[in-house]
Amino acid sequence: xxxxxxxxxxxxxxxxxxxxxxxxxxxxxxxxxxxxxxxxxxxxxxxxxxxxxxxxxxxxxxxxxxxxxxxxxxxxxxxxxxxxxxxxxxxxxxxxxxxxxxxxxxxxxxxxxxxxxxxxxxxxxxxxxxxxxxxxxxxxxxxxxxxxxxxxxxxxxxxxxxxxxxxxxxxxxxxxxxxxxxxxxxxxxxxxxxxxxxxxxxxxxxxxxxxxxxxxxxxxxxxxxxxxxxxxxxxxxxxxxxxxxxxxxxxxxxxxxxxxxxxxxxxxxxxxxxxxxxxxxxxxxxxxxxxxxxxxxxxxxxxxxxxxxxxxxxxxxxxxxxxxxxxxxxxxxxxxxxxxxxxxxxxxxxxxxxxxxxxxxxxxxxxxxxxxxxxxxxxxxxxxxxxxxxxxxxxxxxxxxxxxxxxxxxxxxxxxxxxxxxxxxxxxxxxxxxxxxxxxxxxxxxxxxxxxxxxxxxxxxxxxxxxxxxxxxxxxxxxxxxxx
Amino acid sequence: xxxxxxxxxxxxxxxxxxxxxxxxxxxxxxxxxxxxxxxxxxxxxxxxxxxxxxxxxxxxxxxxxxxxxxxxxxxxxxxxxxxxxxxxxxxxxxxxxxxxxxxxxxxxxxxxxxxxxxxxxxxxxxxxxxxxxxxxxxxxxxxxxxxxxxxxxxxxxxxxxxxxxxxxxxxxxxxxxxxxxxxxxxxxxxxxxxxxxxxxxxxxxxxxxxxxxxxxxxxxxxxxxxxxxxxxxxxxxxxxxxxxxxxxxxxxxxxxxxxxxxxxxxxxxxxxxxxxxxxxxxxxxxxxxxxxxxxxxxxxxxxxxx
Numbered sequence: 001x002x003x004x005x006x007x008x009x010x011x012x013x014x015x016x017x018x019x020x021x022x023x024x025x026x027x028x029x030x031x032x033x034x035x036x037x038x039x040x041x042x043x044x045x046x047x048x049x050x051x052x053x054x055x056x057x058x059x060x061x062x063x064x065x066x067x068x069x070x071x072x073x074x075x076x077x078x079x080x081x082x083x084x085x086x087x088x089x090x091x092x093x094x095x096x097x098x099x100x101x102x103x104x105x106x107x108x109x110x111x112x113x114x115x116x117x118x119x120x121x122x123x124x125x126x127x128x129x130x131x132x133x134x135x136x137x138x139x140x141x142x143x144x145x146x147x148x149x150x151x152x153x154x155x156x157x158x159x160x161x162x163x164x165x166x167x168x169x170x171x172x173x174x175x176x177x178x179x180x181x182x183x184x185x186x187x188x189x190x191x192x193x194x195x196x197x198x199x200x201x202x203x204x205x206x207x208x209x210x211x212x213x214x215x216x217x218x219x220x221x222x223x224x225x226x227x228x229x230x231x232x233x234x235x236x237x238x239x240x241x242x243x244x245x246x247x248x249x250x251x252x253x254x255x256x257x258x259x260x261x262x263x264x265x266x267x268x269x270x271x272x273x274x275x276x277x278x279x280x281x282x283x284x285x286x287x288x289x290x291x292x293x294x295x296x297x298x299x300x301x302x303x304x305x306x307x308x309x310x311x312x313x314x315x316x317x318x319x320x321x322x323x324x325x326x327x328x329x330x331x332x333x334x335x336x337x338x339x340x341x342x343x344x345x346x347x348x349x350x351x352x353x354x355x356x357x358x359x360x361x362x363x364x365x366x367x368x369x370x371x372x373x374x375x376x377x378x379x380x381x382x383x384x385x386x387x388x389x390x391x392x393x394x395x396x397x398x399x400x401x402x403x404x405x406x407x408x409x410x411x412x413x414x415x416x417x418x419x420x421x422x423x424x425x426x427x428x429x430x431x432x433x434x435x436x437x438x439x440x441x442x443x444x445x446x447x448x449x450x451x452x453x454x455x456x457x458x459x460x461x462x463x464x465x466x467x468x469x470x471x472x473x474x475x476x477x478x479x480x481x482x483x484x
Numbered sequence: 485x486x487x488x489x490x491x492x493x494x495x496x497x498x499x500x501x502x503x504x505x506x507x508x509x510x511x512x513x514x515x516x517x518x519x520x521x522x523x524x525x526x527x528x529x530x531x532x533x534x535x536x537x538x539x540x541x542x543x544x545x546x547x548x549x550x551x552x553x554x555x556x557x558x559x560x561x562x563x564x565x566x567x568x569x570x571x572x573x574x575x576x577x578x579x580x581x582x583x584x585x586x587x588x589x590x591x592x593x594x595x596x597x598x599x600x601x602x603x604x605x606x607x608x609x610x611x612x613x614x615x616x617x618x619x620x621x622x623x624x625x626x627x628x629x630x631x632x633x634x635x636x637x638x639x640x641x642x643x644x645x646x647x648x649x650x651x652x653x654x655x656x657x658x659x660x661x662x663x664x665x666x667x668x669x670x671x672x673x674x675x676x677x678x679x680x681x682x683x684x685x686x687x688x689x690x691x692x693x694x695x696x697x698x699x700x701x702x703x704x705x706x707x708x709x710x711x712x713x714x715x716x717x718x719x720x721x722x723x724x725x726x727x728x729x730x731x732x733x734x735x736x737x738x739x740x741x742x743x744x745x746x747x748x749x750x751x752x753x754x755x756x757x758x759x760x761x762x763x764x765x766x767x768x769x770x771x772x773x774x775x776x777x778x779x780x781x782x783x784x785x786x787x788x789x790x
Contacts, residue, residue, distance in 0.1 A: 039538045042720030045529055109743060109771075110599025110716060139771065140604075141638035142631040149630035194746040221599065225535040225720025227748035248598060251683045253722035276686075 027059045027074075034078055041254035041293045044229045047263045055081060075294070082290035086259055090243070090268040091283030093124060096214055100132070100178040101185045104171075104211065106204055106239055107219035108231055109192030112247030114143065116219050116273055117189045118150040119281040120245075123271075125156065129184035132157040134174035136167035136207060137191035147189050154278050157183060167191065167203060172210045188213065195234035205238050215242040217270065220261055222249045228257040229264045236265040243270040246284065250274045254293050258284075314338075327421050329385040333377045336370050375403035376413050388414045513789065514560035519552040523560060534751035534788045537721050540758050544570065568785045574754065575781045579738070579763040583709050589621075589667040591675045591700055591707035594740070595693055595730055596714035598681030601742035603632065605714045605768050606678050607639035608776035609740075618673035620645040623663030625656035625696060626680040636678055643773060646672070656680065656692065657699045664703040677708070684729030697734045712765065714740045717750035727756045738765035741779065745769040749788050 031052045038048045058077055095101045103120070105113045114137070121131040133151045135158075137143035144160055151158035159174045171188050178186040190207060193200035208216065218232060218241050235241060244261050249272040258269055269284040318335065321327045377385060379402030384391055391399070391414060393407070400407045513530070517523055524545050531541035547570060551557045557566050584590045592609070596602045606622065613620045622640050624647060626632035633649045640647035648666055650659035660677055667675040679696060682689035700707050713736040715723055730736045741750050744767045753764045764779040 036538050039532060040721055042535075042722070045533045108718065108746070110601055112599055115598075140635070142635035145634050146629070146631035153630070194743075196745075196747050221716070221718070223597075223716075223720060223722040224718050225723075225748065225752065226533045227535070227718045227746065228720075230747045231718075248683065250685065251597070251722060252685050252725055253720070257720065 024056060024060060027056045030074060031056060037294060038256060038259075041256035042223075042225045042228070042260070043256035043293070044226050044260040044263070047229070047260050050263075051081070051085070051259075079287075079290050079294060082259065082293065083286045085286075086262050086269065086284075086289055087286035088268070089284060089286055091270055093120075093270075094215060095129075095184065099182070099184045100175070101215070102175055102178075102188070102211055102213040103185060104188045104190065104208060104213035104216045104239075105219060106190050106216060106235055106241075107192060108194060108221070109140075111192065111219045111221045112273060113137075113192065113219045114147050114150060114189055115278075116217075116245055116247055116281075117147065117187050118154045118156075118278045119273060120187060120217075120271075121151070121156040121185075122154045122278045123281050124185050125154070130157065130182070132159055132174070132178050132181075132183040132186045133189065134159040134170065134186060135189050136171050136174075137189060138165060138167050138170070139191040143189075143191070150278075157181075159186075168206045168210050171207045175211045195231040201234070201238050204235075208239055216240065217242065218244045218261075218265075218267075219247055220244055220257060222246045222255045222257060222272070223251055223253040224257040226260075229260045232261040233264045236267060241265060241267045243268050245269075245271045245273065247273040249282075250280070255289060256293055258289055259293065322421075325421070329377050329380065329388055329417060332417055332420070333374060336373060372403070372405060372409065373413055376400075376405055376410055379403040388417060514563055517560035519548065519557055519560060519563060523563075524549055524552075527563070530789060531751065534749035535720055535755075536751035537724075537755040540751075540755045543758070544754075564785070564789070567788075568782050571754070571785050572781045574757045575763055575779065580765055580779055582765070583737070585706060585709050588704065589664075589672050589675045589707075590709045591664065591667070591677065591704060592710040592712060593677045593679070593697060593700065593708040593734065594712045594714060595679045595734060595736070596681060597683050597716075597726060598629075600681060600714045600716045600719075601740075601768060602626075602681060602714045603635050603639070603678055604771065605712075605740045605742050605766070605776075606636065606676050607643065607773045608768060609766070610639070610645050610674075610676055611643050611773040612776060613674045613676075614643050614645050619671070621663065621667050621670065621672040621675045622647040623660055623675060623677040624649045625659045625663075626678055627652060627654045627656050627659060628680040632678075632680065639773065646670070657695045660696045661699050661703065664700055664707070668704070684726045690729060690733040693730075694733050710738065710765075711736045712738055712740045713762070714742050715750075715753070717741050717744045717767075718746065718748040719752055721752065721755070723752040724755055724759050727760045727762050731760055731762060736762060738763050740764075740766045740768065742768035744787075745775070750784075751788060 034055070035048055035052050038051065039045065043051070055078055058081065059074060062073075062077065093101075093103075105117055105120075107113050114135075117133055121133055124131050133147055133156050135144040135147040137147070148158050148160065159177050161170050161173050164170050164173075167190065174188065175186055188207065188211060190204060191200070193204060195201065216239050218235050218239075220228060220232065224231075232244070244258075244265070244267055246255065246258055246269060249255065261267075262269055269286075269289075271281050272284050274280045274282050314334075318327070318331060321331060376399060379399045380391075384395060384399075391410070396407045396410045399405075399410045403410075513526060514523070527548065528541050528545045531544060532538060536544070544567070548557070548563065548566065551566060557563060582590070582592075594602050594606050594609075603626070610620045610622060620643075622636055622645060624633040624636040626636075627650050633652075637647055637649065646666075648659065648663040650656070650662070656679060663675060663677060666672075677696070677700070679693060680689075682693065684690065697708060697711070711730075711734050713727060713730045715726065719726070727736070727739070739753060739756070739762055741753060741764050744750055750767075756762050757764075764784075767777050767779050767784075769775045769777060
């Protein structure tokens with residue numbers, strides 16, 4: 001998507017070159033692709049229209065045509081405006097003193113309120129706060145049990161009133177209870193409700209009136225389509241939301257709902273849920289989100305994730321091994337394991353620029369590859385791992401049997417390992433500059449290499465990327481010096 | 485008897501509400517107007533806002549444009565019938581029905597992403613079969629989410645059907661295995677298998693689903709006879725990816741479109757039909773176990789513009 005956007009922009013401006021000034025019709029034509037991209041990312045129709053109009057105006061005021069790369073500049077304008085619209089970043093929870101801080105959760109059925117309550121509790125407990133969860137969903141069967149179990153899992157306190165059928169009363173009692181026991185935060189989980197259900201919306205208002213929450217969060221499924229604006233608007237009008245939490249963000253949804261919801265409510269998007277575990281709650285980053293909606297990938301997240309996961313010392317050891325050509329299958333397995341710690345291969349690939357729209361290609365990446373490789377390598381003897389060359393047809397058969405794979409899989413793995421080891425040896429022998437050139441050559445046009453080379457140097461995300469690269473280069477330089 | 489009259493009442497009020505909204509929405513959009521570029525633009529906007537996606541919306545509007553050009557339609561009022569006819573061909577009668585086992589239990593595997601509405605939808609189907617006089621067995625294979633099995637058990641008690649559960653964090657495939665054995669032994673008519681919600685991007689969880697299907701199939705070669713993907717009607721374009729993934733993992737046979745009682749139109753099923761050819765079988769319209777209807781393309785088209 002990102003690539004096709006850039007190409008489209010460049011096409012339109014190429015046609016114009018030599019014909020003098022940029023005019024509204026030209027820019028509008030080039031915006032057609034942006035419109036489709038946004039709609040396909042589920043940004044609401046009206047929001048898209050307004051957004052595109054604004055972009056046209058901004059683009060007319062800038063010297064887009066003067067720029068060497070008008071396409072990139074247009075993308076930058078679109079990206080920056082989107083960041084502005086979705087920002088500013090505000091991942092804060094505001095606590096009151098004296099406590100307890102009352103937080104109310106609301107949302108449609110199945111948006112992920114109860115799971116988010118657990119995640120939020122875990123997040124807030126980091127500051128040594130005592131968190132109490134209370135279940136005001138008396139609608140859905142076993143919803144109270146669910147929250148009780150969740151509270152137990154994250155180590156939060158839990159409050160329920162046996163036999164009470166009125167959620168407003170439960171909420172009020174919970175706050176009173178919280179006050180008397182001195183907890184710092186009380187989180188009120190409410191039943192999922194449709195924004196068109198008058199009775200249930202009234203009930204939500206009543207819960208809010210009875211408990212006076214300091215903050216009310218709307219939990220919104222990142223996969224929501226055009227209707228996101230309708231529900232968010234209604235919830236905001238009834239409850240005066242303080243923020244939005246996007247759930248299920250670990251899916252491959254482009255998440256245009258984020259833009260829609262922010263545009264109609266004006267309320268900040270605070271967090272996003274990014275996994276099944278309770279610590280999978282992250283601050284919302286408008287710039288990364290903009291990149292994702294435009295299919296530009298999320299390099300910053302990728303690099304951060306990599307830095308979190310990879311052990312620097314370990315990496316240096318590996319580098320040295322590679323340089324000497326001593327990289328074995330055991331090391332290879334270690335590397336693969338570290339890779340998978342970052343998440344499923346597919347979701348890592350998705351964060352790479354230019355990969356966002358390549359659904360078919362992403363589909364072809366099988367998540368079980370790594371598991372299979374691991375099984376194969378584990379079925380080898382130590383000698384075989386150090387010297388894969390010794391694996392003949394008999395050994396191959398034995399390894400395949402041991403790992404539940406086919407002999408072809410074993411030889412496939414050995415072959416790609418040998419190729420990789422050779423490539424690494426080559427790269428390790430190069431100077432920094434050569435290595436950069438080599439890496440760039442490896443990356444597809446417009447891919448990671450092109451981004452880092454400064455095609456869009458002014459976009460926030462890639463500036464950070466630039467810094468990270470520099471830091472990495474410095475490390476590599478140091479390492480080189482040490483070797484000398 | 486009282487249940488019966490309640491159902492009739494529900495349907496008629498539901499329909500009249502649809503009708504009113506329909507006349508209010510599309511009526512004012514189409515009545516007394518020529519089918520021209522302006523009207524087609526507005527229609528395209530309406531379709532996109534109903535989550536049909538750019539591609540499907542443009543395709544339908546192109547068809548309309550062509551029809552207007554060679555005189556098949558001229559007046560705004562004719563647009564709706566044209567659309568009804570067009571969309572009816574998307575969902576022929578045949579693929580809206582349930583395929584039952586020739587003999588022995590009919591097994592229906594139900595899957596979907598987190599929060600789509602699987603458990604409630606299963607309760608609705610169970611109630612439907614139960615009230616047709618069939619013997620129904622539920623299998624609670626969501627051993628992952630807290631209190632998911634309790635949730636289904638409560639439904640089973642309310643409806644009055646049998647249920648098989650497993651211990652917490654048990655292998656869902658093992659629970660499915662037990663359920664199929666029980667279904668065969670107890671001679672039940674329909675076995676409904678509930679599974680944990682999973683994002684279609686989680687490969688290991690999708691493989692777990694394939695395993696459940698394989699375990700079922702091993703015990704009963706023609707099973708599962710239906711594999712339903714529960715889809716939240718508020719879902720946007722990502723539903724296409726969901727449909728693709730569940731089709732690949734367990735060969736889904738149809739969609740249960742849940743939560744259609746909100747303001748979302750569920751137009752994504754048109755795009756899904758276009759791209760992956762998966763039909764819609766049922767729609768869910770509320771939180772009660774009787775809030776279910778077979779999918780009807782005509783009402784669906786009317787509701788798109790309501």
